[in-house]
Amino acid sequence: MLDLWASLPPALQDVLFALALIAPGLLAGALVLRGLRPLPLVGAMLRRFAFVNALFVALIAVSVGLGVGLLAQERGLRQGSARSAEKFDLIVAAPGSEVTVMLAAVYLQPSDMALVTGAQYAEIAAAEGVAFAAPIAFGDSYQGAPVVGTTVDFVTHLAGPLAEGRVFSAAEEAVAGAYAPVDVGGSFTPAHGHGPAAEHEAHEGFAYAVTGRMAPTGSPWDRALLVPVEGVWAVHGLANGHAPDDPRIGPPFVPEMMPGTPAVLVHATELWGNYALKSRFTRGDLMAFFPGTVLAQLHALMRDVRSAMSLMAVLTQVLVTLSVLIGLMILVRLIARSLALLRAIGAPLRFVFAVVWAYSAALILSGATLGLALGWGAARGISAVITARTDVLVTANLGWPEAHLVAGFISLTLFMALLPAWLAVRRPLLTDLRT
Amino acid sequence: MTPALHVEDLRVTSREGRVLLDVPLLTLAPGQSLALRGASGAGKSTLLHVLSGLVRPSAGRVVWGGQDIAALTEDARARFRRETLGLIFQDCHLFEELSALGNAGLASAFAPARDRAPIRLAAASWLAALGLGQAGSRAVDSFSGGERQRIAVARALAGGPPVILADEPTAALDRANADALGADLVRLAAEGGRTLIVVTHDAALAARMGRQITLADGRIVEDTDA
Numbered sequence: 077m078l079d080l081w082a083s084l085p086p087a088l089q090d091v092l093f094a095l096a097l098i099a100p101g102l103l104a105g106a107l108v109l110r111g112l113r114p115l116p117l118v119g120a121m122l123r124r125f126a127f128v129n130a131l132f133v134a135l136i137a138v139s140v141g142l143g144v145g146l147l148a149q150e151r152g153l154r155q156g157s158a159r160s161a162e163k164f165d166l167i168v169a170a171p172g173s174e175v176t177v178m179l180a181a182v183y184l185q186p187s188d189m190a191l192v193t194g195a196q197y198a199e200i201a202a203a204e205g206v207a208f209a210a211p212i213a214f215g216d217s218y219q220g221a222p223v224v225g226t227t228v229d230f231v232t233h234l235a236g237p238l239a240e241g242r243v244f245s246a247a248e249e250a251v252a253g254a255y256a257p258v259d260v261g262g263s264f265t266p267a268h269g270h271g272p273a274a275e276h277e278a279h280e281g282f283a284y285a286v287t288g289r290m291a292p293t294g295s296p297w298d299r300a301l302l303v304p305v306e307g308v309w310a311v312h313g314l315a316n317g318h319a320p321d322d323p324r325i326g327p328p329f330v331p332e333m334m335p336g337t338p339a340v341l342v343h344a345t346e347l348w349g350n351y352a353l354k355s356r357f358t359r360g361d362l363m364a365f366f367p368g369t370v371l372a373q374l375h376a377l378m379r380d381v382r383s384a385m386s387l388m389a390v391l392t393q394v395l396v397t398l399s400v401l402i403g404l405m406i407l408v409r410l411i412a413r414s415l416a417l418l419r420a421i422g423a424p425l426r427f428v429f430a431v432v433w434a435y436s437a438a439l440i441l442s443g444a445t446l447g448l449a450l451g452w453g454a455a456r457g458i459s460a461v462i463t464a465r466t467d468v469l470v471t472a473n474l475g476w477p478e479a480h481l482v483a484g485f486i487s488l489t490l491f492m493a494l495l496p497a498w499l500a501v502r503r504p505l506l507t508d509l510r511t
Numbered sequence: 512m513t514p515a516l517h518v519e520d521l522r523v524t525s526r527e528g529r530v531l532l533d534v535p536l537l538t539l540a541p542g543q544s545l546a547l548r549g550a551s552g553a554g555k556s557t558l559l560h561v562l563s564g565l566v567r568p569s570a571g572r573v574v575w576g577g578q579d580i581a582a583l584t585e586d587a588r589a590r591f592r593r594e595t596l597g598l599i600f601q602d603c604h605l606f607e608e609l610s611a612l613g614n615a616g617l618a619s620a621f622a623p624a625r626d627r628a629p630i631r632l633a634a635a636s637w638l639a640a641l642g643l644g645q646a647g648s649r650a651v652d653s654f655s656g657g658e659r660q661r662i663a664v665a666r667a668l669a670g671g672p673p674v675i676l677a678d679e680p681t682a683a684l685d686r687a688n689a690d691a692l693g694a695d696l697v698r699l700a701a702e703g704g705r706t707l708i709v710v711t712h713d714a715a716l717a718a719r720m721g722r723q724i725t726l727a728d729g730r731i732v733e734d735t736d737a
Contacts, residue, residue, distance in 0.1 A: 117620055120608035417604045418621070420565060421666070422593025425586050427621040506565055509604070 090476035097483040101490030105437060108494070114431040117418075121411050121435055128410065129439060132403055136443025137450050139396040140485060143389045144451025144478045149458050150382060152472030154375055156459075157183075160295035160468050161367040163234050166342040166350045168192065168200055168209075168357045174365045175374070181212050181339040182367050183468070184222045184296040186270040194317070194334030196362060200342060201327055203356065205349035208233070209327070211337035213308045216266035217274055219257045223250075223266040223284075223301045225308030225337075227326045231290065233343060234297060241288030247307040247316065247325055250284035253300045254292040255467075262286050264301065266311065279311045294469030309335050393485050400489050404436045404496040411435065415500055416508035425501045432500040436493035444486050451478065513541035513673040513706055514576025514595065516562070521571035523557055523729070532557050532568070532729040539722075541673075544700060544707040546717035549726035555710040556678055558726065562708065563596055563676050564588035575674070593618065597667030597705075599696075601679035603659045605651045611638060612647035615665035622670070630669050637665035641695060657688030664692070668699060674706040681713050693719055 081089065122129050161182050169177045170190035179185040192200075192211075201209040210230035216223040228243045231251050241260040243251055250264075258264050263285045268278035284303050292298055304325040306316040317329035342357075342364070344350045350366070357364035408415075411432075418428050455472035462470045516539035523532035532554045539545055547555040560566040561573055564580045573581045580591050592598065605614045616634035619627040638647050641661040646654070651662060660680060667675055677696065681689035693716040700707035711717050718737075725733035 111624075113620060116609075116613070117606070120606050120613075123608040124606075413604070414606060417606075418617075419589060420563075420592070420600075420604075421598055421618060422589050422591075422596070422670075423618075423621040424589055424593075506560060509565075509600070 090479075094476065094479050094483045097480055098487045101487030104491050104494060105433070108430050108433045108497070112427055112430045114427065114434045117414075117431055118434045118438055121414060121431075122438060124414075125407075125410050128407065132407065132439050133443040133446060135403070136396070136400060136440060137446035139392070139399075140444050140447025140482060141450030141454055143393055143481050143485075144448055144474070145454035145458070145472075146385065146389055147477050147481060148451060148455035148472040148474055149470075150385065151475065151477065152455065152459050152470045153462065153468075156294065156463075156468045156470035158368070158371060160293075161371050163293075163295075164341060164367040165344065166354055166364055167339055167367055168342055168362055168364045169339045171361065171363045174363065174370045177339055177363075178365075178367045178370050180214060181341070182295075183466075184214065184224070184300060186214065186217075186222070189338040191336030191338055192340055192362065193336050194329060194331035197329065197334060197337065197340060198331040200340055200357060201329075203353060205344050205346065205353060207343045207345045210341045210343075211305045212339045212341055213305050213337045215270075215338075216268055216279070216308065216311070217270045218264045218266050218301055220271075221253070221256050221258075221299045221301055222270070222296075223303060223308070224297075225303050225305035226341075227305065229326075229343075230341060231302055233341075235290035235293050237291070238288040239291040241286075243288055244302075244304050245287075245325070247304050247310055248282075248284055249287045250301050250303040250307075251288045251290060252286050253290050253302070254298040256289075256299055256301050258286045258301060260286050260289050266301075268312075282311045292469075296467035298469075299467045305337065389481070393481070397485065397489050397492060400440065401492050401495065404439070404493060405499065407435075407439075408432055408496050408500045412500070412503055412508040413511050415503070416505050416511075419501075419505050420509055428501050429497045432497035433493050436496060437490055440486060440489045440493065444482050444489075448474065448478070448482055513704055514578075515539065515541050516706070517572070517574040518562070519572045519574070521561065521573065522569050523554075523561060523566065524569045530729055532561065534558065534571075534729075534731060537724075537731065539706060539708070542701075542704045542706055543722060544697060544720040545709070546720040546723045547708065547710045547726065548712070548717055548723055549732075553726040554729035555726055557729070559676055559678055559708065559710050563598060564591055593622075593670065595672055595674055597670065597672035597675045599660075599663050599667045599675065599677035599680045601682045603663040605659055605662060607650070607652050609651065610648050611643055611651055611654065611662050611665075614651055614662050615647075615669055617666055618670045626670075633671060634665055634669040637668045637699075638662070640699070641665055655688075657684050657692065660684060660688075660692055661695070664696065664699075668703075672705070673703075675700055675708070677707070677709045677711075679710055679712065681711065681716055689713060690715060 164182050167181055170192055176187050180187040208229040210227045213225035214222055231243050252258050263283045265283050266279050267274035267276040269275055306325050309316045314335040315333040317334040318324055342353055344353055354364040415428050452474050459470040459472040518534055518537035521534040524530050549555050561568050568581050572579045580588055612634055615638050616631040619630040622630055635647055638644055643661055681692055697719045717723050721737050723735050724731055
């Protein structure tokens, strides 16, 4: 049986799981409503206490929305961070923390790091199977946007064809990320360092002219300003990697003239070649790692946190379900007089039961549907805030986990709504009639 | 067919053991009209509730057309009310968000499929007979007290019951409306050969009935024919 389940396509598994979750609630509904038509009366009762019912629906919607939003947001964040690392096949850096290098080189979070030397870079760039090896030299900024020294190969690899203009062809030129604070045709003088500690006059007298703009990548690089690595070296008063009379930019660099770089992005000619290169440059004086793997390890570490969050979300839903149940019992008291009238004029108990259940079901389904929309909206809103703050494009869409959560919630509450319906038909008829 | 009523050794006691109703014998021929009178707390409404099956007696038999409803289950008593009785309450007990026709035809909501259309047609017909034919689609909160009680009467009659039980149907109405409603009730009951039992303080309404029973302390103290 498990083998059969495992052999099914994931989408089919999701559909079947959702159906299995919602089936008990729907089955209960089908049995309760079979052959009856309580909806006109339910509609009248809903309209009669419109404000209270709307409040109840809103409470369900908010609680469902929180669960849905939380799940969608967490997945969106994971997918966004993974997408940001997609283009970074293999990073080679001086020995240290892979996480620190990844955060600096992929997510452009400033950090002090040891440098890969010119000789080491030359060895990496010349290695068999390397399509290109791009230095990634960070440390400067402009109006909060990181200024990163690299090569034309990296710019093209990262964002494909430019959205506007051309790539840099001189050390004083730059390509702006899609949302960088300088337009094509503009120029800027970088500050040394980042944030409040940045030294704005350190590179006074030097300016980069922006010649092109990248298409959006959905990564922090969209706010970056990419410049030739020679420019970064030059602005810091270092050799620029080439012979003094050589006006070229880009590799090959003269090892003795190359000041070093915090990280090197290595792109292999073949996918499998990455593994050989990683193995080769994982050694005492260098470390090589796949950012995707480090990210996966981070996500795996956070899996426990995620599990705890999921458990909390489920517990919250259980509490909400109990609250819904208690709320329904209170709401039933509001309609008790109408129910007593129905019983007095001869309505079968099954019909009265169906009215109460359908009334509850209408509130639950409305709340859950609204909650789904609310969760989606909240997730989108929070995603926009996270994207604005981190530049990691987080797109939170509703997926099967949310559908499963809502299906389970609906099913459980529809099933539990049988209880207030049962209690309603056991209420004292005359007392309710005289209320 | 209108059933005869036969009540025997009927007792209703409170939880504390107080006797609320003690009726050794009460019979009513099919098609008779009866007013139940007495002071507040005399047991009129309790008797009406027992006769309608809304209250199960502590002892005795309540036989309608050969069927002892005191021995029935709650669902069976509901079926009895549905098929045999038309109930009218002092407070009309209308669904405020439904139209006059929706209220008058309320029983169609839980009737078997084959009976739904006839009940709705009958409801429209009774509304017309009670002078509300043009107002069937209006929400009931726009009607006066007298009109609302007429809608309740139409609801009681829509299922075609052979017995009508009314609990203070004119208590909330002014004299003119009370007289008109009383006349309508008696006329419609008589036209259909229905048994009519009315609990009332209203001497004018009671005088329209063929028989009057007065209760005191849960016992019948007077039983007179018109």
